[in-house]
Amino acid sequence: MASGFALSGKSTSGLGNGLSGTTVSADDASVVYGNPAAMRYLDGERFAAVFHFIDTNIEFSNDGSTASGSDNKSVSKVHFVPNFYYVKTLNEDLSFGLGMYSPFGLGIDYGEEWVGRYHSTNSSLRTINISPAIAFSPNNKLNLGFGVDFQYAEADLAKALNFSALGAADGSHTLTGDSWAIGYSLGLTYDLSDATRLGASFHSSTRQDLDGESDFEGVPNVTIPTAIGSLHLPSYYSDSGASLTLMLPESLSLGVRQVITPKLELMADYTWTRWSRYDATVVEFTNNLPLSVEENNWKDSGRYAVGMNYRVKNDLLMRGGITYDQTPIPDAEHRTPRIPDADKLSLALGSNIGLSDNMDLDVALFYTLPTDSDINNTDSSGNTLKGSFETQTSFISMQLNWKL
Numbered sequence: 001m002a003s004g005f006a007l008s009g010k011s012t013s014g015l016g017n018g019l020s021g022t023t024v025s026a027d028d029a030s031v032v033y034g035n036p037a038a039m040r041y042l043d044g045e046r047f048a049a050v051f052h053f054i055d056t057n058i059e060f061s062n063d064g065s066t067a068s069g070s071d072n073k074s075v076s077k078v079h080f081v082p083n084f085y086y087v088k089t090l091n092e093d094l095s096f097g098l099g100m101y102s103p104f105g106l107g108i109d110y111g112e113e114w115v116g117r118y119h120s121t122n123s124s125l126r127t128i129n130i131s132p133a134i135a136f137s138p139n140n141k142l143n144l145g146f147g148v149d150f151q152y153a154e155a156d157l158a159k160a161l162n163f164s165a166l167g168a169a170d171g172s173h174t175l176t177g178d179s180w181a182i183g184y185s186l187g188l189t190y191d192l193s194d195a196t197r198l199g200a201s202f203h204s205s206t207r208q209d210l211d212g213e214s215d216f217e218g219v220p221n222v223t224i225p226t227a228i229g230s231l232h233l234p235s236y237y238s239d240s241g242a243s244l245t246l247m248l249p250e251s252l253s254l255g256v257r258q259v260i261t262p263k264l265e266l267m268a269d270y271t272w273t274r275w276s277r278y279d280a281t282v283v284e285f286t287n288n289l290p291l292s293v294e295e296n297n298w299k300d301s302g303r304y305a306v307g308m309n310y311r312v313k314n315d316l317l318m319r320g321g322i323t324y325d326q327t328p329i330p331d332a333e334h335r336t337p338r339i340p341d342a343d344k345l346s347l348a349l350g351s352n353i354g355l356s357d358n359m360d361l362d363v364a365l366f367y368t369l370p371t372d373s374d375i376n377n378t379d380s381s382g383n384t385l386k387g388s389f390e391t392q393t394s395f396i397s398m399q400l401n402w403k404l
Helices: 012-016 036-041
Strands: 045-062 072-089 094-101 105-109 122-136 142-161 171-191 196-203 206-217 223-226 229-232 240-248 251-259 264-273 280-285 292-295 301-313 316-325 344-356 359-368 371-378 384-403
Touching: 012 045, 012 316, 012 344, 012 359, 012 384, 036 094, 036 122, 036 142, 036 171, 036 196, 045 105, 072 105, 122 171, 142 206, 142 240, 171 240
Parallel strands: none
Antiparallel strands: 045 072, 045 384, 072 094, 094 122, 105 122, 122 142, 142 171, 171 196, 171 206, 196 251, 206 240, 223 229, 240 280, 251 264, 264 301, 280 292, 301 316, 316 344, 344 359, 359 384, 371 384
């Protein structure tokens, strides 16, 4: 994963370069996402089918949390994420493309017995972009691209409820919801020379107003006195509709590609993401429950990447890259077990293998070095989760490209 809950790779070729060529590479149809303007470098009809296997490992060590439960927690899961792209040259000045990919995602299941269960037992976010795009060439050096993103989002958030003060077992609360939103993307490439290319791409923010359900289980059948009268817990914690507004951030990428020799090219890329849009998580219920507000206070973040391509022979290209990704989480007080993110350094290795005159295969390994981060988060009910996370993520990716 990238910073926050963004997904790093939209293509195997991009992962193999350590994400260093996202705005300037034109190797295959995945440019629909990386930079739609780069579709102008592809001729004919191109297809790309991408298959990511994301291996995520999280280790939590407790150090003073207020809840009882397992002090140490280990979570490991492999996620499968496919992407598909298509590009067609319409004429000498115009190209069309279509992409289907996942820009954001999250999936962490801690179970119901761990010490942080009042913060999270399960968190899941799935997004799909369906993105048609066009690109045109005003002259032989400049290419411009534009795309529309039809984005679907689906979220499931679950946590335990603490009823120990009433002598009762834990209950649980689950939020589910989905929605559609529309965004856009812009791209530009400029060839300073045959050896030097500059690129820029922009992906807009999207506002997902997720509508769904709020479900409670295990609420004790108890009536308690309050300052304004008695409160019957099953009536208060009742199932209802719920809505959650989720601001998914915009990003701007700048890149350069330099051909050193006929076999070697170098690339560099910088991506800025406006994670400050994710300042709070607010849930509104259709029953009498008050608004649920979780302050995030995230900050904008940057990703820096350098990489290379080396042509070993006509049907074999080797890739490599290094990526440094800043976390948007400001401190331990705003880190949550749903997103235990930290600054990350990643190493990438990949290759492109020619299979025939019109088909080739990309493979890549994108390995994020283990990171350590502290948490000291107190929720609105006074439950404190304090300790540290060690996280490690790896992409194993394959991509089949073919040309008609």
